[in-house]
Structure formats: C-alpha cells, structure tokens
Amino acid sequence: MNNDQCYHCGEPNAKTKIVFDDRTFCCHGCKTVYEIFSTNDLGYYYQLEQNAGATPDPITGAYDYLDNVDIISKLVSFDEDGVQVVNLTIPHIHCSSCIWVLENLNRLHNSIKNTQVDFLKKKLRVTYATEDYSLKELVTLLARIGYTPNISLKDYEQKSATVDRSLIYKLGVAGFAFGNVMLLSFPEYFEVEEFWLEQYKVVFRWLMLVFSLPVVFYAASGYFVSAYKGLTSKMLNIDVPIALGILALFLRSAVDVVFDFGSGFFDSLTGLVFFLLIGRFFQQKTYGFLSFERDYKSYFPIAVSRLQQNGNEENIQIYEVEKGDKLLIRNQEILPVDCVLLSGGARIDYSFVTGESQPVRKEAGDKLFAGGKQIGGVLKVEVLKSVSQSYLTQLWSNAAFAKNKASDFLTITDGIGRRFTWAVLSIAFVAMAFWLFYDATKAINVFTAVLIIACPCAIALAAPFTLGNLLRIFGKHNFYVKDTNTLERLAQVQTAIFDKTGTLTSASENTIFYEGIELSKEESSLLKNTLRGSNHPLSRSLYELLDAHEIKTLDEFQEQTGKGVLGRHDQHSIRAGSAPFVGTEPDSNSFDTAVYISADELYKGRFVFKNKYRKGVREMFVELSKNYSLAVLSGDNDGEREKLAQLLPLTVPMHFNQRPEDKLAFVEKLQETKKVLMVGDGLNDAGALAQSDVGIAVSENVNVFSPACDAILDAGRLADLAQFLRLSRNGITIIKMSFVLSLCYNLVGLYFAVTGQLRPVIAAILMPLSSISIVAFTTLATNFLGNKLKKQVKT
Amino acid sequence: MSVIYVLLTISICVALIFFIAFVLSVRSGQYDDAYTPSVRMLFEDELVAPTPKENNNQNNSQTE
Structure with missing residues (x-):
C-alpha cells in the first residue's frame, strides 16, 4: 500500500x-x-x-436547470413509457476501471436499467426509469463519484447525429465482389484448353459481370461524383483519371463478355475499387473523443438562473436571456453574456477566453465579459447584451468561420492528377491514331487498354497511406491532426504565429517574485503562519514558497473572502490580500495577479504571480526560425516584452494588446503572401485559428478544452512542434517518391497497352502489384520517420 | 453435367448470406465502437456477483 x-x-x-x-x-x-x-x-x-x-467537483445546485422539462426533453434521445435514454459525454473516462464502474451503475440506483460506455468517444449511454428518478439525480450521482458529465449547448442543439457508415458498406460490397470475381476468373489465368472449362466459361463470365455491377454503380459511385464535380468546376482532380479508368474497364469488359470476345478485366476492376476504398478507409482516422469544431457553444451552460421581479429564481435557456435581465451566477458557472456586476465577490477565471488561469477580481459596477467563469460565491449581474451579441461570441459571425479550408486547397495528388490526365489522354489518342493506320481492328482495344493500365490507382493510394500513417504516428505523440488534408497544408506552412498566454506560458504553473521592502524574519514567520489558515489557491502557493518557520499559534486570525487574510501575534499584525485590504493603491501598470503585504498596518510590498514559460520554448523558436518566419501575438499589455525578448530569437516580432479581431486581421494580412500556421489556445484565438491555413490549439487537457481548430497539440509536446512540422514535410517527400515509383509501373503497363498486347492476366498482376508495393513503401518509410521522432523526443 | 449450376447457386447463396450478415452487423452499430467490447469481455463476472443489497440504502430511496 x-x-x-x-x-x-x-x-x-x-x-x-x-x-x-x-x-x-x-x-x-x-x-x-x-x-x-x-x-x-x-x-x-x-x-x-x-x-x-x-x-469529485463540489456540486451545489449546479444542475438545477435539469429540473426544467423543456431542457430535459431536448437532452434525452428517447423518452417513452416512463423510460428515458440519455447520452452523456464524460471526459474522465480513461481506463478499464471507468468502463467497469459505469457499466455497473445500476448497483448505485435501482432505477438505472442499463448503461453502456463508448470508450473512444468517451460517451455513456444510460437507460433509466423516470418513475422515481430523474436526469438531474443521475447527473448528480455521476458527479458525486467523480465522473462529471459535460453538458453543453452543443448537446442541446444536435442531439443525434446520424453515423455515416456508407464507406464500410462500400468496402464490404467491393471486397465481396473482388473475392468472388477472383475465384471465378481463376481458370482463365491458366488458359488451359480443358473441355469442361470451355463449356462453362460463358456462365462464369456472365457471373463476373453481375458481380461487378454493384461495385461500379455503388462502391465506386463516389469517384464518379467527385470526377463530375471536378470537371464542372474545371479542375482535373485525381478522381477524373480514376473514374475514366473504371469506366473504361467496365465498358470494355462488358463488351468483351456480351460479344464473347474474351474474359474482360473484372478482376482488375473490382480489385482496383477495393484497394482505392481501403485507402479512403485508412485515411479517415478519427479521434472520437476530440472535437475540432467546438465553438463557444460547447462551453456555455445551457441554462441560467434568472431573478424574477418578485425575487424568485427560475431556470431559463440562455437564448432566452435578454438585455436588462438579472441573473444569478454561482460558483464554477460560466458567464454566458456580457453583463454588469451588481453584487457579490466576483473572481472571474477567463482561462477559456485568454488562457490566463489566475482569476481576476471584480467589484460591483464592473463590466464582465461572456466566457468568464465565476469562482467563489454567488453573483448577481445585469445583462448588457444577449448571447449572440456579446463581445466574444460576436467573433463567430466573422466570415473566417464559414470557409472550408479543405475544399479551397489543391492537394498534391490532385495537383499531379491534372498533368496525369492530359498525359494519359494524349497517349491514348496517339496510340489509337497509330493503330487506325496500322491495324484498325485493334484501335479501340489499344485505346481502352491505355486508359485501363494508366488508371492511377497507386498514385491515389500514396497520399492516403503516407498521410494516414503519419496521422496515427502524430496521434501517438499527442498531436492530434484533424485529417490528412490538414497534414498536407501543415507541410506547406511558411509562417508560424504564436499566442502568448496559455500557449507559450503554462496556465497552471506560476513563478512568484517579491517586489518592495524586504520582510524581516519575524514578519515572514508571521506571514507563513497566517497563510497556513487560508485555503485560497494564492495563499497555498505562497505558503509553499516561503521558508519553513516554527509553527506559532496566532492570537487572532481573520479571513475575508475575496479580500485577504489578517493575522496577529505578540502585538504584531500582518495583512495579505488585495491592495485595498492592506491599505494601498493597486499598481495600475501591471495586470499580473499580486498579493499585497502589510505589516503592522504599514505597506511592505507585493508578491507577483507570473505565468511560467513552457519548457523548451526557446529551443523550439530557435529551431523553427531556421525555416519559418515567426511572430508572437498577445492579448496582454507589453509588461512581458523584455522577458519574452530574452526567450525568443531577435528576429521574432512581438505584438501586444491584440484583441481577437486584431489577431484575425493580422493572420489575414500575412496570408496575402504566405501560408500561415497559427498556434493558440483560448477562445480569443479562435478567429485567428479559423482564418489561418492551419490552426493548432495547444491544450493542457485535450479532453476538456480547445477552441475550433485543425489540430490539437498536447501542451507538453509544444517543444516538439518543430519536429512535427519537419515530419510533415518529409511525408510530402515520401509521397513524391511514391509517385515516381508508380509512374515506373505505369510505363511498363503502357508498353503492353500501346503495343496491343495487354491481356487481362497482365493487368490483374500489374495493378495489385503496384498498389501493394506503394502501400508497403509508404508505410515502411513513414514508420521509419516515426521511429526517428520517438528517439528525438526521448533524448 | 448441370451439377455445376447447382454448385454455383449454392456457393453464391452462401456468399450472399455472409454478405447480408455483414451488412446487418454494420447497420446494428457493431462497428461503431470497436474498442470498448475488447475491454468489457475481460471483466471477471464472479467478482461482481450480485449480492443482496442490504447495506446500500444511502443512494437508494426507492419505494417498493
């Protein structure tokens, strides 16, 4: 033990x-x-x-809004005959113990009928009887055992997103047909003149034709649609030659069978589609427990308590909040709107917004912004603006949030697809023209043979397998990239912009230093003894910092919530807390959190809490500055300028006092000439993250918080960002090498095709051979790179 | 020699049965979560054999 x-x-x-x-x-x-x-x-x-x-988090009245029937009905996915089913997201699910205890939840209450955990999505599905139980009791029970569910506006709006399983069906159809067609075409490969085979050849061929129908018209339908879209928007993407190849394969084979010319290329056709779909399947690595689309709705509560005229409280949905309403904000609740503080000791944690985790103290009459979280007692506030009009949420009406980065981006595969299509078509026509003169009967044969053999299956597979594998390797190193398209964009980035607070600095660790008249030994001893009695987080960290002193019993000890502590011993007294509490003026030039100290009612000095820079930030900047132009944007004042300048290479410009819109505009301006990577953490970076070519959110707990972005990086891995960027560039090199390799196969195939010797068996060998060797090459190469990353990270 | 037709029909029928089984299993959501069941099957049932609940009145307030 x-x-x-x-x-x-x-x-x-x-x-x-x-x-x-x-x-x-x-x-x-x-x-x-x-x-x-x-x-x-x-x-x-x-x-x-x-x-x-x-x-478990302290819960007092936090789930009162679950008494509201309207809200419940929108959260539960099934509600009939006294039984409700609800899906809850529980970020803490992380091990087999969690699965076990949550699936045995019925032992904690008889009304819980059935519970099922989806581990990867961190979701819990609960079926319970409503007769003597309610959602509120269920959620409270979960919170009491440490599995606090995350209930947000987002759950409220989109309850049941239907799962898209079409790719799995298509893969099943193609695999099913591929296997059967291979079996049926096996006798043809040997070209034996055997009596019974000759007898039943026709039956076999017609069967293959039937099997290939669902493959072409269902499994491969995505390629035709994509090729058609590409053509209408005058962009020759890689799907155009693929669709052309599939069509040529199918028509030629069908004609062969119907007019009894030969066996057709059904084996190649079904195999091609099957391999292509495997590539697609591999490409889509999803992180079910992460969300890259989160906006403020994921963090805002779904309901708040409003004070009625007669003084009663009611729970209302936050969209119903109107200007002039008076709201109650309790401990740990998030302010959904901009408002004015009426009463109560406000200590607002803006870490969702800025990444700065030290709470800010506010007085009655101060303006509070949406997104802040109250820590401490109950606040009474008056609403200034409705939810969508508030300072922070307004940002989401910017056009940057509406654009689709993936569709505006020409991938490397599509880029080569254009040249490839022209090359293949011209070769096919030249060859046909030649054979028209030489032997007109073979002309159409040669034309289709060129289209068939040049079908860029291997090229289409190179990128999904390389990038898909890199995506998995990155994921293992706690760098979660949304999709392969993002990875390609990441490789092209030329500029990297960093947010300061919460991104370069740690949100949880502080450095503390003292400014003012040095404390005498007695004073420091008294201070330590006074702080011992306080549970305030600042007191705790200050207590840990001070040297050990003998324990004294104080003659008097007072703690005033939200203000400070007072201790008295042997005619001496000490105060520690806010500036007014110790009788001095706060330093208006500094926004850092500080604890002011006075001894015997005489102001001595203050302890300033500063965010600590993350480990390896300097090395990362030095490494990155070799290949990228860099910049730092901060929403804070320039008090940190000197410290930051020591940390960064001289060439890195620093911009302070940047509002969220400023950050967005900064990125937009840079994008006129360059591809921009934005690294940020809070909701105030959300605009810049959405506008940039690639937005990476740095997060200390990837399960809990990150704004909408293209990739999520675990804060502990920030120092390795340079490695990740280099690896993504290496990935593109691997893809280019695979292109060369697959072009070699194509050249061999084209030789057979142009000379009119392409027989089905050659196609059936060449096509899988090229695909499999490309898959093997890219997988081995990326794993090799991944191992290098592992070593570098270890050292 | 028409036995080959019989054989072909049977083999295709068998293949189709498996294919339909596959489609049904996908539709029922079996492939949506491919991880949790692998953990769940390792739990030892005997350790959690339901015992009469005489001492858990702190959470249960149901009336019988």
Whole structure:
C-alpha cells in the first residue's frame, strides 16, 4: 500500500491526509467516492486499475436547470413509457476501471436499467426509469463519484447525429465482389484448353459481370461524383483519371463478355475499387473523443438562473436571456453574456477566453465579459447584451468561420492528377491514331487498354497511406491532426504565429517574485503562519514558497473572502490580500495577479504571480526560425516584452494588446503572401485559428478544452512542434517518391497497352502489384520517420 | 453435367448470406465502437456477483 498516494485518485497526499478503512485519501471528496463504491460492492474498481478515480467537483445546485422539462426533453434521445435514454459525454473516462464502474451503475440506483460506455468517444449511454428518478439525480450521482458529465449547448442543439457508415458498406460490397470475381476468373489465368472449362466459361463470365455491377454503380459511385464535380468546376482532380479508368474497364469488359470476345478485366476492376476504398478507409482516422469544431457553444451552460421581479429564481435557456435581465451566477458557472456586476465577490477565471488561469477580481459596477467563469460565491449581474451579441461570441459571425479550408486547397495528388490526365489522354489518342493506320481492328482495344493500365490507382493510394500513417504516428505523440488534408497544408506552412498566454506560458504553473521592502524574519514567520489558515489557491502557493518557520499559534486570525487574510501575534499584525485590504493603491501598470503585504498596518510590498514559460520554448523558436518566419501575438499589455525578448530569437516580432479581431486581421494580412500556421489556445484565438491555413490549439487537457481548430497539440509536446512540422514535410517527400515509383509501373503497363498486347492476366498482376508495393513503401518509410521522432523526443 | 449450376447457386447463396450478415452487423452499430467490447469481455463476472443489497440504502430511496 502506497501511503503517499491517494487510494482513489492517485494524487500525492497533502499533509492533511485522511485515513479510512486502512487506506489514505487526499481529500474528503475522494474518501466519499470510495465509501460509495465499497458499500455497493464496487470495490473491484480499485483492483482493475490503480488510482483510477477523480476527485469529485463540489456540486451545489449546479444542475438545477435539469429540473426544467423543456431542457430535459431536448437532452434525452428517447423518452417513452416512463423510460428515458440519455447520452452523456464524460471526459474522465480513461481506463478499464471507468468502463467497469459505469457499466455497473445500476448497483448505485435501482432505477438505472442499463448503461453502456463508448470508450473512444468517451460517451455513456444510460437507460433509466423516470418513475422515481430523474436526469438531474443521475447527473448528480455521476458527479458525486467523480465522473462529471459535460453538458453543453452543443448537446442541446444536435442531439443525434446520424453515423455515416456508407464507406464500410462500400468496402464490404467491393471486397465481396473482388473475392468472388477472383475465384471465378481463376481458370482463365491458366488458359488451359480443358473441355469442361470451355463449356462453362460463358456462365462464369456472365457471373463476373453481375458481380461487378454493384461495385461500379455503388462502391465506386463516389469517384464518379467527385470526377463530375471536378470537371464542372474545371479542375482535373485525381478522381477524373480514376473514374475514366473504371469506366473504361467496365465498358470494355462488358463488351468483351456480351460479344464473347474474351474474359474482360473484372478482376482488375473490382480489385482496383477495393484497394482505392481501403485507402479512403485508412485515411479517415478519427479521434472520437476530440472535437475540432467546438465553438463557444460547447462551453456555455445551457441554462441560467434568472431573478424574477418578485425575487424568485427560475431556470431559463440562455437564448432566452435578454438585455436588462438579472441573473444569478454561482460558483464554477460560466458567464454566458456580457453583463454588469451588481453584487457579490466576483473572481472571474477567463482561462477559456485568454488562457490566463489566475482569476481576476471584480467589484460591483464592473463590466464582465461572456466566457468568464465565476469562482467563489454567488453573483448577481445585469445583462448588457444577449448571447449572440456579446463581445466574444460576436467573433463567430466573422466570415473566417464559414470557409472550408479543405475544399479551397489543391492537394498534391490532385495537383499531379491534372498533368496525369492530359498525359494519359494524349497517349491514348496517339496510340489509337497509330493503330487506325496500322491495324484498325485493334484501335479501340489499344485505346481502352491505355486508359485501363494508366488508371492511377497507386498514385491515389500514396497520399492516403503516407498521410494516414503519419496521422496515427502524430496521434501517438499527442498531436492530434484533424485529417490528412490538414497534414498536407501543415507541410506547406511558411509562417508560424504564436499566442502568448496559455500557449507559450503554462496556465497552471506560476513563478512568484517579491517586489518592495524586504520582510524581516519575524514578519515572514508571521506571514507563513497566517497563510497556513487560508485555503485560497494564492495563499497555498505562497505558503509553499516561503521558508519553513516554527509553527506559532496566532492570537487572532481573520479571513475575508475575496479580500485577504489578517493575522496577529505578540502585538504584531500582518495583512495579505488585495491592495485595498492592506491599505494601498493597486499598481495600475501591471495586470499580473499580486498579493499585497502589510505589516503592522504599514505597506511592505507585493508578491507577483507570473505565468511560467513552457519548457523548451526557446529551443523550439530557435529551431523553427531556421525555416519559418515567426511572430508572437498577445492579448496582454507589453509588461512581458523584455522577458519574452530574452526567450525568443531577435528576429521574432512581438505584438501586444491584440484583441481577437486584431489577431484575425493580422493572420489575414500575412496570408496575402504566405501560408500561415497559427498556434493558440483560448477562445480569443479562435478567429485567428479559423482564418489561418492551419490552426493548432495547444491544450493542457485535450479532453476538456480547445477552441475550433485543425489540430490539437498536447501542451507538453509544444517543444516538439518543430519536429512535427519537419515530419510533415518529409511525408510530402515520401509521397513524391511514391509517385515516381508508380509512374515506373505505369510505363511498363503502357508498353503492353500501346503495343496491343495487354491481356487481362497482365493487368490483374500489374495493378495489385503496384498498389501493394506503394502501400508497403509508404508505410515502411513513414514508420521509419516515426521511429526517428520517438528517439528525438526521448533524448 | 448441370451439377455445376447447382454448385454455383449454392456457393453464391452462401456468399450472399455472409454478405447480408455483414451488412446487418454494420447497420446494428457493431462497428461503431470497436474498442470498448475488447475491454468489457475481460471483466471477471464472479467478482461482481450480485449480492443482496442490504447495506446500500444511502443512494437508494426507492419505494417498493
């Protein structure tokens, strides 16, 4: 038994550990969860995985809005005969213990009928009887055992997105037909003049024709549609020669069979479509638990408490909030609108918006912006603007959010597709013209043979397999890229822009330094003893910083919530807290969080909390500056300029006081000449992330928060960004090498085709051979690159 | 020698049965979550054998 670790959540135990049932816990929350589990025969939870739990969040009235029938009816996916089914997203799901305990939830309440976990999507589906149970009780139960569900506006709006399984069906159809056609065409390969084979050849061929019909008209339909779209928009994408090849294969084979000219190329046809679809399937690596489309709706609560004229509270949906309404904002609730603080001790955490996690203190009469989270007591606010009109949410009406980056981008494969199509068509026509003079009976044969053999199957497979594999390798290193298209854009980036707060700096770690008159030994001892009594996060970090002193019993101790602490011992007193509390003026030039100190009612100085820069930021900038032009944009004032200048290479420009729109405009201006990569973290970067060619969101907990973006990077991997960028460029090189390889195969095939010797068996060998060798080459090459990355990361 | 037609019909029918089974399994959502079942099957049932719930009145408030 490890006594230094909490038995439930694995956090190191604080000095005030709790011992219960021979086990140690870091806090009462964890102990309570353990009690719930152990009294309900769920102790196996702790045997499956060690320390799998999470400390439950304090919940007081947080889910009151779930009493509202309208809201419930929009959240549940099934509601009939006293049974409701609801799908909840639970970010904490991370191991087998989680699956086990959540699927045995019915032991905690009899009304819960059935629960099912989707691990990769981090979703829980619960069926429960509504007779003596409700959604609110269910959610509260989950929160109490540390599995707090994430209920947001987004769930509210789109309850059931239908899953698109068409690719799997198509793959099934193509694979089914491919296997059967191969079997049926096997006798033809040997060209034996055997009596019974000759007898039934025709039956076999007609059967193959029948099998190929669903392949051409269903499984390959995507290629025809895409080719048609490409042609109408005058863009020869790679699907044009593919569709041409499939069509030529099918028509030629059908004619062969109907007029009994030969066996046709059905094996090549079905094989081609099957391989192409495998490529598509491989390309789509999805991170079910991540969302790249999140906007403010994912974070905003779905309901708030409004104060009625008569003083009663009611829960209303946030779209119903109007200007002039008075709202109650409780602890841990997010402000959905811009408003004015009427009363209450406001400490607003704007980390969703700016990445800065130290809460900001606000007084009555101050303006509060949407997106901030209240920490502490209950606030009363008056609404200034409705949800969609608020400062932050207005950003989403910008055109940058409407454009589709993927469709405006010409991929490397489509780029080669254009030249390829022209080359193939001209070869086909020249060859046909030649044979018209030489032997007119063969002309059409040669023409179709060229189209068939030149079908760029291998070229079309190179990019999906290379990029798809890179996507998986990146994912293993906690860099989650949305799709292969993004990866290609990433390789072309020339400029990288960084947000400062929350991106380059850590949101959770601080450096603390002291400004002012040095504290004497007695004063510092008194301060430490005073801080011991306070549970405020700033007090805790300051307490850890100060040197150890003997423990004294204070004569007097006072803690005023939201203001500070006061301690008195032997005629001396000390105050620590906000500027007014210690009797001084706040330093208006600095926006950093500070704790002011006075001894014996005399102002001494202040402890300033500054965000710490992440590890390896300097090295990353040095590495990146070799190949990219860089810039730093910050929404803060330029107080950090000097410190940042020491960290960055001299050539990196820094811009301060940038509002969200400014960041967007900055990116837009750069895009006139360059491809821009934006690296940011908060909702205030969302505009720039959407506008940039590639927007990467840096996140300390990828499950919880990130604005809409193209890729999500785990904050711990920020230092490796240069490696990721280099790897994506290497990936493009691999694709180009595969193109050369597959062109070699095509040249061999074209030799047979142009000279009129292309027999089905040659096509049936050449086509899979080229495809498989391309797949093998790209997979091996990318894995080789991936291993290099692993080594670099380790050292 | 028409037995070959019989054989062909049977073989195609068998193939079609499997194909239909595949389509049905996809439609029922079996392939939507390919990970969780692999963990679920490893849970040992005997350790969680339901025991009469005499001591869990702290969460249950149902009336019988």
